[in-house]
Amino acid sequence: MKKVVILGAGFAGLHIFYKIRHLIGKKIDVTVIDSRSHSLLKPSLPEVAFEGAPISHSLVELKHTLESRGAEFIQDEVVSIDEKNNSLSLKSGESVGYDYLMVTLGALKDYDAIKGFREYGYSVCDDEQAQRLWERVKTFEGGKVVTGAAKSTWGTRVDAPPLSAPCEGPIGEIMFMLDYYLDKDKGKKRAEDYSINVFTPGEVFFEDVGDTPREAIGKFMKEYQMNLSNNKELTEIGKDFVAFEDGTKMDCDLAIIIPPYSAPQVLKDSNIGDEKGFIPTDKTMRHLDFDNIFAAGDITALAQPKLGHVAIIQGGIAAASLMKELGEDVEIPPHDLSVFCIMNMGGHNTTLIESNVLYGGNVDIGFYSPIAKMMKWGFDNYLYYNKGHMPPDLALEATDKLIKLL
Numbered sequence: 001m002k003k004v005v006i007l008g009a010g011f012a013g014l015h016i017f018y019k020i021r022h023l024i025g026k027k028i029d030v031t032v033i034d035s036r037s038h039s040l041l042k043p044s045l046p047e048v049a050f051e052g053a054p055i056s057h058s059l060v061e062l063k064h065t066l067e068s069r070g071a072e073f074i075q076d077e078v079v080s081i082d083e084k085n086n087s088l089s090l091k092s093g094e095s096v097g098y099d100y101l102m103v104t105l106g107a108l109k110d111y112d113a114i115k116g117f118r119e120y121g122y123s124v125c126d127d128e129q130a131q132r133l134w135e136r137v138k139t140f141e142g143g144k145v146v147t148g149a150a151k152s153t154w155g156t157r158v159d160a161p162p163l164s165a166p167c168e169g170p171i172g173e174i175m176f177m178l179d180y181y182l183d184k185d186k187g188k189k190r191a192e193d194y195s196i197n198v199f200t201p202g203e204v205f206f207e208d209v210g211d212t213p214r215e216a217i218g219k220f221m222k223e224y225q226m227n228l229s230n231n232k233e234l235t236e237i238g239k240d241f242v243a244f245e246d247g248t249k250m251d252c253d254l255a256i257i258i259p260p261y262s263a264p265q266v267l268k269d270s271n272i273g274d275e276k277g278f279i280p281t282d283k284t285m286r287h288l289d290f291d292n293i294f295a296a297g298d299i300t301a302l303a304q305p306k307l308g309h310v311a312i313i314q315g316g317i318a319a320a321s322l323m324k325e326l327g328e329d330v331e332i333p334p335h336d337l338s339v340f341c342i343m344n345m346g347g348h349n350t351t352l353i354e355s356n357v358l359y360g361g362n363v364d365i366g367f368y369s370p371i372a373k374m375m376k377w378g379f380d381n382y383l384y385y386n387k388g389h390m391p392p393d394l395a396l397e398a399t400d401k402l403i404k405l406l
Helices: 011-023 042-051 063-067 127-139 169-185 211-223 308-325 370-385 393-405
Strands: 002-007 028-034 038-040 059-061 072-075 078-082 087-090 095-097 100-103 143-149 194-199 227-229 234-237 241-244 249-251 254-258 293-295 339-344 350-355 364-368
Touching: 002 011, 011 028, 011 308, 042 127, 042 169, 042 339, 042 370, 059 063, 063 072, 100 308, 143 169, 143 249, 169 194, 169 211, 169 254, 169 339, 211 350, 211 364, 234 254, 293 308, 308 339, 339 370, 350 370, 364 370
Parallel strands: 002 028, 002 100, 028 072, 100 293, 143 194, 143 254, 194 227
Antiparallel strands: 038 059, 078 087, 087 095, 234 241, 241 249, 339 350, 350 364
């Protein structure tokens, strides 16, 4: 019986678990390690931050979910990785051995990399920040809003798109959902009572998609009188301003930021990360240097942008690679990535984005419709009520075909 350890129970980690759980007790024992007691369903966090949705609907309890399905769950933090002896050291002092290690830790949201964030900044990137933002939004009576993503930097061991921002989809939800709340719920007037100013560290906003989604988003930004500034690398948030690397500042009464993404310290200190701590893999999600280590999701160097859809694709590949290693008759899916997100814009307003232009493809869709809202509602609820288990592959394939017909 081989010992499989899944390190991290986010999208990628849970997807791998559900893909391989039928082998538990037959070919493998599975241990899942996570520092949290609950997995966080991040796609629903904007609803927490701008609609006051309960955070409980974004959390999946891990111990019962995993152990009732045959795995062992350890809530602890890994402090060191001994890849030569196939062993993990935990903060509690315990050691856990493995035959195969699946690294799905996700990326760290490095709020402290931005001077002044803890005092004056807000975000939607985790459960604590989303709830904190909702409390601020409820009391916001107008002024200048600034939102954007800080610049992130990546390693060089794999050939992946060198994006300036880890993912700008949340910025789209921030600016449109906040506008909807201020306009419809609070009765505030654009330009007169409030303004929303958007910045990007990239040459273009939404650099991970093609012209069709960008033009759709740009049309709404113009209609809603939102201003965009390109090539802006955030350095500081003050009481009434945000500052950038080029020496410019923007007046600001409310700063909502996507912080830089970085690798957890345990990976920076290990021998399994690249120069930035992200895991370098081939396109079967196997580590470039260690045959018994696989990775998927935001923590991989190949995952650009850092996006749930990419984590699911990579999780499926990693699971298939492991099963094939164990002698199962499976095909390893190709590493064909695409950007896919359903952007809540407040109320029934929603834009579905699908694009593989970043990877040399020709799919580039920006679809604005209440149908997209229904799809997001259905996906979020399925994920919650099925304890982080993705819809069946056939359902996802049917959805993909439907999108291409719209």
